Amino acid sequence: MSLEVEARHRIGNFRIDAAFRSNGGVTALFGRSGSGKTTLVNIIAGLLRPDGGRIILDGDVIADSARNIFTPVHRRRFGYVFQEARLFPHLTVRSNLVYGRWLAGAGKSASEFTKVVEMLGVGHLLDRSPSTLSGGERQRVALGRALLAAPRLLLMDEPLAALDEARKAEILPYLERLRDETRIPIVYVSHSVAEVARLAERVVVIDDGRVQASGEAAVILSRPTDTPAMARREAGALIEGLVELHDEAHKLTLVRAGECLLRVPHVAAAPGHRLRLYIAARDVMLATTRPQGISALNVLPGTIVGLSPAHEGSLDVRLDCGGNTLVARITTLSREALGLRPGTPVHAIIKTVALDY
Amino acid sequence: MSLEVEARHRIGNFRIDAAFRSNGGVTALFGRSGSGKTTLVNIIAGLLRPDGGRIILDGDVIADSARNIFTPVHRRRFGYVFQEARLFPHLTVRSNLVYGRWLAGAGKSASEFTKVVEMLGVGHLLDRSPSTLSGGERQRVALGRALLAAPRLLLMDEPLAALDEARKAEILPYLERLRDETRIPIVYVSHSVAEVARLAERVVVIDDGRVQASGEAAVILSRPTDTPAMARREAGALIEGLVELHDEAHKLTLVRAGECLLRVPHVAAAPGHRLRLYIAARDVMLATTRPQGISALNVLPGTIVGLSPAHEGSLDVRLDCGGNTLVARITTLSREALGLRPGTPVHAIIKTVALDY
Amino acid sequence: AERVTIFAAASLKNALDAVNAEWKRQTEGDVTASYAASSALAKQIEQGGPADIFISADLAWMDYLAEKNLIKADSRSNLLGNRLVLVSAKADAGPVDIKAGLDLAGLLGDGRLAMGAVDSVPAGKYGKAALEKLGLWPMVADRVAGSESVRAALLLVSRGEAPYGIVYQTDAAADSGVKMVGTFPEDSHPPIIYPIAITADSASPDAAAYLDFVRSPKAAPFFEAQGFTVLK
Amino acid sequence: MDWMALSEAEWTAVRLSLRVATVAMLSSLPLALLTAMVLARGRFWGKSALNGLVHMPLILPPVVTGFVLLLLFGRRGPIGAFLAEHVGLVFSFRWTGAALACAVMGFPLMVRSMRLSIEAVDRKLEDAAATLGASPAWIFLTVTLPLILPGIVAGMVLSFAKAMGEFGATITFVSNIPGETQTLAVAIYTFTQVPGGDAGAMRLTIISIVLSMAALILSEILAAAAARRTVSA
Amino acid sequence: MDWMALSEAEWTAVRLSLRVATVAMLSSLPLALLTAMVLARGRFWGKSALNGLVHMPLILPPVVTGFVLLLLFGRRGPIGAFLAEHVGLVFSFRWTGAALACAVMGFPLMVRSMRLSIEAVDRKLEDAAATLGASPAWIFLTVTLPLILPGIVAGMVLSFAKAMGEFGATITFVSNIPGETQTLAVAIYTFTQVPGGDAGAMRLTIISIVLSMAALILSEILAAAAARRTVSA
């Protein structure tokens, strides 16, 4: 599964000129308000015919201005969760949900419907009119409508923005399963680093219509300077690991990443399964000696690779811990007190619960 | 400034029966999607005439079903930032912004306009039509429109949901200033504990139309069980302190809370100023002995007061640290390893950068 | 018997309905009448309208069809005549002797003279001709309110919109709201004639019989009852 | 209410009027919808001309419209002759002609209402349907059409009401033949043309009003039902 | 195009038609808007009756409408007498009467268009305006009115077009007085009533079409300008 997007377009004074590619999985579009994320998604969906560019999904040329190819929206079968819900006001919630499903043919079973409805918690709303729904309910129905349309590609424009954390925590695992099981490519617009870190394989950072950075989520999210849309507090590093074993008694999972062993909250994945962990810089503590008697379960020995310039009294310390890059944010006071500089051997201390989403 | 709200109403199968009072400042409405937050805000605004109840602002009876008083919406002068932007499609962004300002009379100067426009970053959009704005731009204009109407009370329904973290970080301080300087009471609906912790004096937790808990933000946010809308990862404790002194060199501020001294990122508040700090349980580490050579600047001695039941391999430990209640989330494995039980003396370790918003 | 279809000027409705009822009773023949403005009927006949017999409210539209050979020339005759009268709404209005030199303008005061539209409605055309003949036209030319039909003119008078009106005797007789105050001399205007003819396209074998019936003394009383003069 | 008792002929006129108005309304519906769609959404050369043409029956005196219909759709008219020969559809002096006249007279009213509704449709909903795999035709059927229902109902009401009151074009085009082309409105007109016809005209007018009111109330109920389901979400 | 040269009388009819149509359109605007508002938003006993009344001029043959106008607004009619005495407004045999007849005939068309637009307005925008301190009247002026502009324009177009074509009610109510009540439509009708009048009727019809088309195109430009600003946000 691969997606290639290239688009040049102009609306009013705004100009978009962006290209990115992804090899399936979730591609996160990240960028400040007004940077062109929705415009780009609209172009992918075919709702906006760009002045130039092309879209290739799995070798299938969906659109190519050079060759004058333009597949109309309804033949693309790209599910789209819009930034505003856009429910059909004249249909009930149930009819909204099955609108695309029906068109997709018998591809989706009734059990799929039940599953999605349950996951989204909209079962009690099925016979209601969209006008009577709350903001979050509307967004959930819109999400369900796109999911049930059996799309070849999912475009999601801030799909969880109006939802409470508890609800998000229910939906995210579903999206993860979707990503892992069906391998439907997903283009995901979000302002939440936590969401992106958890879901995305690739991150494309858009700024003023241009791709400012794009690449592996692990790489991009570790360079907060590339992502102006990310608040500083969300900087961190993404590390890849393999599930080693589960400690069922304590509901923990051991993850091997390079030479390190990390204890994370229980993950429903078989040993050997690949896992990505986003470790926020603010969650990493440094110690010059191995601390004793502390609650944190992860104490990783490592070496300081680099220090970012101080900003507002704090700085980011880049570490190498057994082949993994970690970022720790500490105060300038701590740096002075501990005398940290590149090459200093340190211990990175990370609470297990900080790795829970 | 005080606000008293009492409302009983029924729409379809949904029934709201809620009452709360606040003594000014920001009151956060917290609750899951569909719990009735928007309905309650609509009742306060006067857009929905409830079956019964009353609204009293500063002794001024705005509505009272018992006495058959109902001030029409436009006489209430309650600014309202809607969950959807609701911009006037036939007016330019500028006209949208000044719509209420004009009606409010000369109360707002041109400099106020410039200030708000700048803060929201919508200066370059002034002559555009709302239909050409991005989702976040629309929300910002809606925010500006309400702010500029010189309201007596501000109702904000997830005003920052569609915004990126960087933009939020620009707007939040403005709202804080608004709260502190103008003393306009604000009713603030949000799903973000960080936002609520930062802004709100009071938190009202709504569940299925009923007030499930209401009170000081410090109290409510420390009892995550009361707030099902809060993901577990957002549990924590709010502590109150006074600014002691500033360490300009290291951009730190020392805050005295009870007998403890906390180092937090620099705060623009004069010594003696009250400050509220929300300390997430996931950010608190426990140690049985005082650790040495670590980067965390805050190591607070305390005693375990209680332990919550374990859930999914972790539990919350309630501490008393020099008169402050803190909550630390640790794994069951750590509890066993460290042999923690009520009465155990421990050190709570909190990174300074974790206290940055 | 074959159906006979009559296209007749709308003002003939009352009389002709009665005649037709009698024809049906006597011959058990089928007859149906379409009443409309003579102009519309003439044009419909021109476009192939299913009329067997045409009765026009004036000679002009019959001539129009005759020129185009759309009527059987030998079947044409003048069926009915009518008189032009002056009516007034005021019950106390005295009789008016209609002759040259009449101070019609004085009678009208600041009111208007209601009549059929002088360019299009037959009664209007006759009325204008009569006024011209009597030399009264210049006096009232810009005081005329031309109606879409005689009936409308009559209504204007009976509603008091206009103090006087020029209408057919047949209409005036049937309206208790107006008072007939004078009759125009018969020689003051071209004879008011309702011509009748069988259309060229008529295929109904009963058309001729019907025409004979309408022109026979058996039908005359019905026309006379409505105030028409039956022409020989 | 003996006075209200209708003669056989009058009953015929009532039935005919209802048939003519209903057929006029229903048969012009598809073309009106298409025209409204084209005017609301299309961008083409000659759009103004089409728009003007649609308004013609309103701008022209009904007599002229009737006359034009007579010339075009009459037995000897180009279209009338063609249709009679190839489709077997004869308008001249038939109730079908009355329906045609009423349909033409009501056409601009129908088109305007529909166009207004089409222009008010949020195209974003149609976009959403397309992303769900709906073809343009399916979108039209399942999204656009239900959303413009108020305009369609309004257009139908106006067309029906107009058909009940239309006599100018009708009588000019297809004459005034009892049982065939004499609708209520034409019958009323006929009554107004003869002395003593007022009572008859009044009686028929009241019948016409009663019928139209019933149709109107029905339409309001339908529209309200449609609106209840399409409160903007 | 000597054939097109207009006589002085015809010029008068043209000017009169434009004046009558314009006055009819503009003067019925406020009442039509009010009625549309009441029908779209109001909930009261007798709403169906009001709705029926509004549609009356469409349902009744124009001649009947003309009769009714004469009965009500004529010199002796209750309203006509009152207005003549207290306001100095006389309709009978005046161009004002022609304008009244045209306004009445166009009224249902105007109301329907406006009502359709009013019903399509997102009330939530009005709510938003209220929270910003706008009184109901101010909301109507600054929010509702601009949003229903398409309906108002459509209503005005229909009313104007109808006024250009109206003659049945006009001639019945205020007769056919050259220079005073003889509008183009009435003049055309007059031509159709005399043998050989076709050329004259045709000439006036073309003029009427040209004028109406100009008005139509103007309205489209206005509507497009309004629409450009109110694309749903």
Ligand SMILES: Nc1ncnc2c1ncn2[C@@H]1O[C@H](COP(=O)(O)OP(=O)(O)OP(=O)(O)O)[C@@H](O)[C@H]1O
């Ligand atoms: N007209 C109606 N008929 C039936 N139920 C309704 C109606 N209007 C609202 N509700 C229900 O009332 C509940 C409260 O809605 P409300 O909009 O207040 O929720 P909310 O707390 O703002 O949620 P969110 O966070 O999703 O915006 C919802 O469950 C909604 O479905």
Ligand SMILES: Nc1ncnc2c1ncn2[C@@H]1O[C@H](COP(=O)(O)OP(=O)(O)OP(=O)(O)O)[C@@H](O)[C@H]1O
């Ligand atoms: N018709 C238009 N005319 C002018 N500018 C436009 C038009 N449409 C969009 N824009 C501009 O294009 C930019 C990109 O818009 P877009 O909706 O793609 O932003 P976004 O990244 O999705 O932002 P958000 O996070 O706020 O939703 C915005 O600055 C917007 O103002």
Ligand SMILES: [Mg+2]
């Ligand atoms: Mg966007």
Ligand SMILES: [Mg+2]
């Ligand atoms: Mg809500």
